[in-house]
Amino acid sequence: MTVTEEPKPRRLTPKGRATRDRIIEAATELIARNGVAGTGIEDVRAAAGVSGSQLYHYFDSKQALIRAVITRQADSVLHPDQPRVTALDSFDALRAWADAAIERQRENGCRGDCTLGSLAGELSVSDEESRTDLATGFLRWKDLILDGLRAMRDRGGLRADADLDELALSLLTALQGGVLLSQTMLHVRPLEAAMNASLAYVHSFATTAGR
Amino acid sequence: MTVTEEPKPRRLTPKGRATRDRIIEAATELIARNGVAGTGIEDVRAAAGVSGSQLYHYFDSKQALIRAVITRQADSVLHPDQPRVTALDSFDALRAWADAAIERQRENGCRGDCTLGSLAGELSVSDEESRTDLATGFLRWKDLILDGLRAMRDRGGLRADADLDELALSLLTALQGGVLLSQTMLHVRPLEAAMNASLAYVHSFATTAGR
DNA sequence: CACTTTCTGGGTTGTTCTGTCCAGAACCGT
DNA sequence: ACGGTTCTGGACAGAACAACCCAGAAAGTG
Numbered sequence: 155m156t157v158t159e160e161p162k163p164r165r166l167t168p169k170g171r172a173t174r175d176r177i178i179e180a181a182t183e184l185i186a187r188n189g190v191a192g193t194g195i196e197d198v199r200a201a202a203g204v205s206g207s208q209l210y211h212y213f214d215s216k217q218a219l220i221r222a223v224i225t226r227q228a229d230s231v232l233h234p235d236q237p238r239v240t241a242l243d244s245f246d247a248l249r250a251w252a253d254a255a256i257e258r259q260r261e262n263g264c265r266g267d268c269t270l271g272s273l274a275g276e277l278s279v280s281d282e283e284s285r286t287d288l289a290t291g292f293l294r295w296k297d298l299i300l301d302g303l304r305a306m307r308d309r310g311g312l313r314a315d316a317d318l319d320e321l322a323l324s325l326l327t328a329l330q331g332g333v334l335l336s337q338t339m340l341h342v343r344p345l346e347a348a349m350n351a352s353l354a355y356v357h358s359f360a361t362t363a364g365r
Numbered sequence: 366m367t368v369t370e371e372p373k374p375r376r377l378t379p380k381g382r383a384t385r386d387r388i389i390e391a392a393t394e395l396i397a398r399n400g401v402a403g404t405g406i407e408d409v410r411a412a413a414g415v416s417g418s419q420l421y422h423y424f425d426s427k428q429a430l431i432r433a434v435i436t437r438q439a440d441s442v443l444h445p446d447q448p449r450v451t452a453l454d455s456f457d458a459l460r461a462w463a464d465a466a467i468e469r470q471r472e473n474g475c476r477g478d479c480t481l482g483s484l485a486g487e488l489s490v491s492d493e494e495s496r497t498d499l500a501t502g503f504l505r506w507k508d509l510i511l512d513g514l515r516a517m518r519d520r521g522g523l524r525a526d527a528d529l530d531e532l533a534l535s536l537l538t539a540l541q542g543g544v545l546l547s548q549t550m551l552h553v554r555p556l557e558a559a560m561n562a563s564l565a566y567v568h569s570f571a572t573t574a575g576r
Numbered sequence: 577c578a579c580t581t582t583c584t585g586g587g588t589t590g591t592t593c594t595g596t597c598c599a600g601a602a603c604c605g606t
Numbered sequence: 607a608c609g610g611t612t613c614t615g616g617a618c619a620g621a622a623c624a625a626c627c628c629a630g631a632a633a634g635t636g
Contacts, residue, residue, distance in 0.1 A: 167582065167633065191402035192491035195624060205585050207626080212583095216624065266490070271545060275486015278549040279477070280403035289550045320554070323546075324562035327555050328535075331542015334482060335534075338489040339500045343531070344538045351535035351566035358565060378603065378612065405593060416615050421595065 162214055174212045177202045182223050186266040190220060190276050220277070221287050227270055228291030231298065242302030244311070245357065248325070252349040255329055256342055264336045270295070271330030272337065292330075296322045303356070316359035321352075328352040373425055385423045388413045393434050397477040401431060401487050431488070432498050438481055439502030442509065453513030455522070456568065459536070463560040466540055467553055475547045481506075482541030483548065503541075507533045514567070527570035532563075539563040 166174065180202035184193045195209055195216055202208075213219040241247050259267060270291050277284040299322040306312045332345030377385065391413035395404040406420055406427055413419075424430040452458050470478060481502050488495040510533040517523045543556030 165582080169633075170583065173583080187490065189487060189491040191487065194622080196622090206587080207628095208584065210625065271542070272486050272490065274545055274549045275483050276400065276402070278545075279398065279483065280400040285549055292546060292550055320558045320561065323555050323558035324539075327539065327542045327546050327559035328562065330546060331482070331538045331559065334485055334489075334545065335503060335538050335541060338485045338496055339503055340496075344534050347531045347534035348538040348542065348563075350531065351539065352559075352562045354569060355562035355565050358569065376612080380603080381613065384613080406595085407593070417617080418596080418598095419614065422613070427594065 224287045243305035264340045313359050324352040435498045454516035471553050475551045524570050535563040
């Protein structure tokens, strides 16, 4: 099952890379608002300001484009300009992370947040390859949270017998599920409730010294 | 925004109702496995064993069919043969409810559970009317949980100052988000972690007498 | 400055899928 | 039994959409 990664344009010129990025960006935007099924190649073409065969010059198929969007979203949590996720290693940091997510959701009226969770509902059943990509993204995300929790434990803030993997998963699930329900109910309360619950869960493993 | 409910066949004969139900059932099955976008009218037609114009005799459009599926799923939690949800009024009952969900997920290999959550990811962004139906379903579901929690509080098992609405929402979100991530990662741990977290959250509002 | 590779535009094809039409069979009330 | 309604079958139109092709411009490479 080891597939060659990107068999399309073997080498990209700077200009080419820029165009490719523009396409992915436009696709991400559209998918966030209309979903995968509701976003046609033609729509992406128009939004990206490219024409016709461009899309198939850079991507083998619509599916390949979607997968690129997924990968981009999964990676966006890691290295780039998201400083808040780099230090989820204290109760305050976790709380701030949750609040930021809630605030972001509130800002755009509980709509159009293109998290992996929104894509998962649409793709994980129908497209096996996309499902794998999404699972990888979730796993990476979870590991990031896990790193923070490990730091907390090593520092003595969390009990040694705490199942950190479970805690990290509960935080991730709360975020994804909360965003999903918030988008559907057009209210931030589901997200708030879910984050509060999992934060409390983490908190219940705090050492007396840790807080 | 008050839309007439079902403008299609004004009166249904017993036979007609049976056919209609069969179509909805087949559609539910297919959607659970292939998603909404991955399920065509033709597929439903074949699976239900009906032919051609039947579908449009009972439903105005594909969207109408989808909405019927949503409504059916939303109602299935309420009156029918699901006795376990009728009594979510103790810690043990909540635990059993969570375990049942986890077990069900494990049984079918984390696939094909047609919960509202799976539909939400696909529909809440693209189709406003379906989003409303889903939101109504979630709300009803939440109220059901809420009833149980109220009973617990009135019986003295939960503290009077507990925000029962928040607790109910956290349970619901944990279930939906957990199923979603479990389906994507093909593992029940996300669901387990999420349910454990929200159950612990509820538990943290228990009175000393209550347990 | 040749020469190759990459990039871009637009038109086109072929398929897939929703939704419609029409005619006949079964069913229901009276 | 009769007239009207509901149900069923299959064929068909029409749109939406992914994907392909060709030719030319631009840019990188020696």
